[in-house]
Amino acid sequence: MFTRVLVANRGEIAVRVTRTLHRMGVEAVAVHSEPERDAVHVRTADAAVCLGPGPVGDSYLRADRIIEAAKETGAQAVHPGYGLLSENPDFAEACARAGLVFIGPSAEAMRAMGSKIEARNRMMTAGVPVVPGSLEPVRDLGHAFATAGEIGYPVAVKASGAGGGKGFRVAATPDDLKAAIAGASGEGARFFGDPTVYLERYLDDPRHVEVQILGDVHGNVVHLSERDCSIQRRHQKLVEESPAVHVSARIRARIGEIAVAAARAVGYHSAGTVEGLLDGEDFYFLEMNTRIQVEHPVTELVTGIDLVEQQVRIAAGEPLSFTQDDVRLDGHAIECRINAENAAKRFLPAPGTITAYQEPEGEHVRVDSGVEKGTALLPFYDPMIAKLIVWGPDRAAATARMRQALDDFRIDGIATLLPFHRALLATGQWERGETCKDLIEDRHWLNDV
Numbered sequence: 001m002f003t004r005v006l007v008a009n010r011g012e013i014a015v016r017v018t019r020t021l022h023r024m025g026v027e028a029v030a031v032h033s034e035p036e037r038d039a040v041h042v043r044t045a046d047a048a049v050c051l052g053p054g055p056v057g058d059s060y061l062r063a064d065r066i067i068e069a070a071k072e073t074g075a076q077a078v079h080p081g082y083g084l085l086s087e088n089p090d091f092a093e094a095c096a097r098a099g100l101v102f103i104g105p106s107a108e109a110m111r112a113m114g115s116k117i118e119a120r121n122r123m124m125t126a127g128v129p130v131v132p133g134s135l136e137p138v139r140d141l142g143h144a145f146a147t148a149g150e151i152g153y154p155v156a157v158k159a160s161g162a163g164g165g166k167g168f169r170v171a172a173t174p175d176d177l178k179a180a181i182a183g184a185s186g187e188g189a190r191f192f193g194d195p196t197v198y199l200e201r202y203l204d205d206p207r208h209v210e211v212q213i214l215g216d217v218h219g220n221v222v223h224l225s226e227r228d229c230s231i232q233r234r235h236q237k238l239v240e241e242s243p244a245v246h247v248s249a250r251i252r253a254r255i256g257e258i259a260v261a262a263a264r265a266v267g268y269h270s271a272g273t274v275e276g277l278l279d280g281e282d283f284y285f286l287e288m289n290t291r292i293q294v295e296h297p298v299t300e301l302v303t304g305i306d307l308v309e310q311q312v313r314i315a316a317g318e319p320l321s322f323t324q325d326d327v328r329l330d331g332h333a334i335e336c337r338i339n340a341e342n343a344a345k346r347f348l349p350a351p352g353t354i355t356a357y358q359e360p361e362g363e364h365v366r367v368d369s370g371v372e373k374g375t376a377l378l379p380f381y382d383p384m385i386a387k388l389i390v391w392g393p394d395r396a397a398a399t400a401r402m403r404q405a406l407d408d409f410r411i412d413g414i415a416t417l418l419p420f421h422r423a424l425l426a427t428g429q430w431e432r433g434e435t436c437k438d439l440i441e442d443r444h445w446l447n448d449v
């Protein structure tokens, strides 16, 4: 096992990774920007290296500085967290060249999943169901109209290099197709350097269901069941839960097997997520996320498995210590993302300084946070400052515990999503396990939270 690991991230995920490293008897090296030298994630680590000024391009995205920091401090491995450099295959390769273990999948697996068109083709070949549509890029408008006509309207237009909702448009009729392609292609070029788009059948109000998998370097792959992340605003997840509502044991077993097949198709090792759409009983592969995800704690609370510990053990070459049959689901877990945003003002980011901070406590209440009283929120970074995660024997009990914990959570000095979550979890739509799409995108009740 490693004796020192560099955590190449900030905020709550850096704190959370460090906590597991310490429990495993491994030292953690933090990295930070100049304005974050006193941040929680720096203080909890055993050593820290300053990367540069506040903007991520000058600090947390400086792969060269991070690798230098790991070498200087005697770390043997690098944990990238999520976002930032976590899905950058060039960074994973640069780590390897410097003699550092990248705690994540191979660069090849990341590249294979990075192109959505390539991923769709690989999955088709592996027998994994994908959303019906084209398996090739749109060549020109004439080709697009012909393909969309075969698929049938409405069609989804998606950028191949995209992920997480950028570069996604819907054409309800042929009249919308040209603009939808221009929109998706423009975003693909702008955000991912690739204007290539492809077409899928548009599913009306599907559920966003994703399966957590773990693979080791010896070829063992298991799934840890699914999460439902259907409650989103503009593709930003707000609430996640496990297990998914309205998923029977039979469907769970089937989508779990699909996810394991998807992971095997790219020789995947480490923790990964197979993201899909659930339309009635039909599950379709969308994309694979090759990192630890923000919402991983809900899976930890229903399986009792520490996913970061598993990532570290896998990176150290250990085989998985359990099989699929050993994975047991117990109860229900919910996570609310606590963003520094004002829901009443169209989720406008709310910078400022935290003047009072009191976390809820109690059995089966977990807070993963990277802030404290006095923390100044800087415009360069992710507005998600904490995650509130609870467990209960069933969904209703978990909901009741979450509502109490939301009431007990006090954050002063900035606007947060606490009032939004309190209001959302009190609705009948949440109680019935609906997707809450209409409730979040454009409802008047948000003006009061």
Ligand code: MV4
Residues within 6 Å of the ligand: 131, 156, 163, 164, 165, 168, 200, 201, 202, 203, 204, 205, 206, 207, 208, 229, 230, 231, 232, 235, 277, 435
């Ligand atoms: C879709 C879809 C409907 N039909 N694809 C794209 C990015 C991913 N994160 C969600 N995406 C969707 N892709 C087809 N062919 C609907 C969505 C979608 C969505 C799905 C489930 C729950 C919430 C959603 C919010 C926005 C978009």
